[in-house]
Amino acid sequence: MRLLKSLFTPNARHRHFVRLDANGICQAFKECRLPPVGEGWVEVTETRLSWMHRPLPASAVVIPQREHAHPRHALAS
Secondary structure (H helix, E strand, O other), X not given: OHHHHHHHOOOOOOEEEEEEOOOOEEXXXXXXXXXXXXXXXXXEOOOOHHHEOOEOOHHHXXXXXXXXXXXXXXXXX
């Protein structure tokens, strides 16, 4: 029954995060649906163990997308 239910419910994807120290060195990895709480967490495109204790490549960082603001319509005077 659980399998059947999982087929019809939307599945939020896990996102990849790394924790960077003050020098930009990777200290930890985390996969979760929401951003981790605390300082130093950065969303990345994937998790690579070769990044541990090394600087994070700039190409790995996910650029946060701002929510689309509704355009303001000019009011007729």
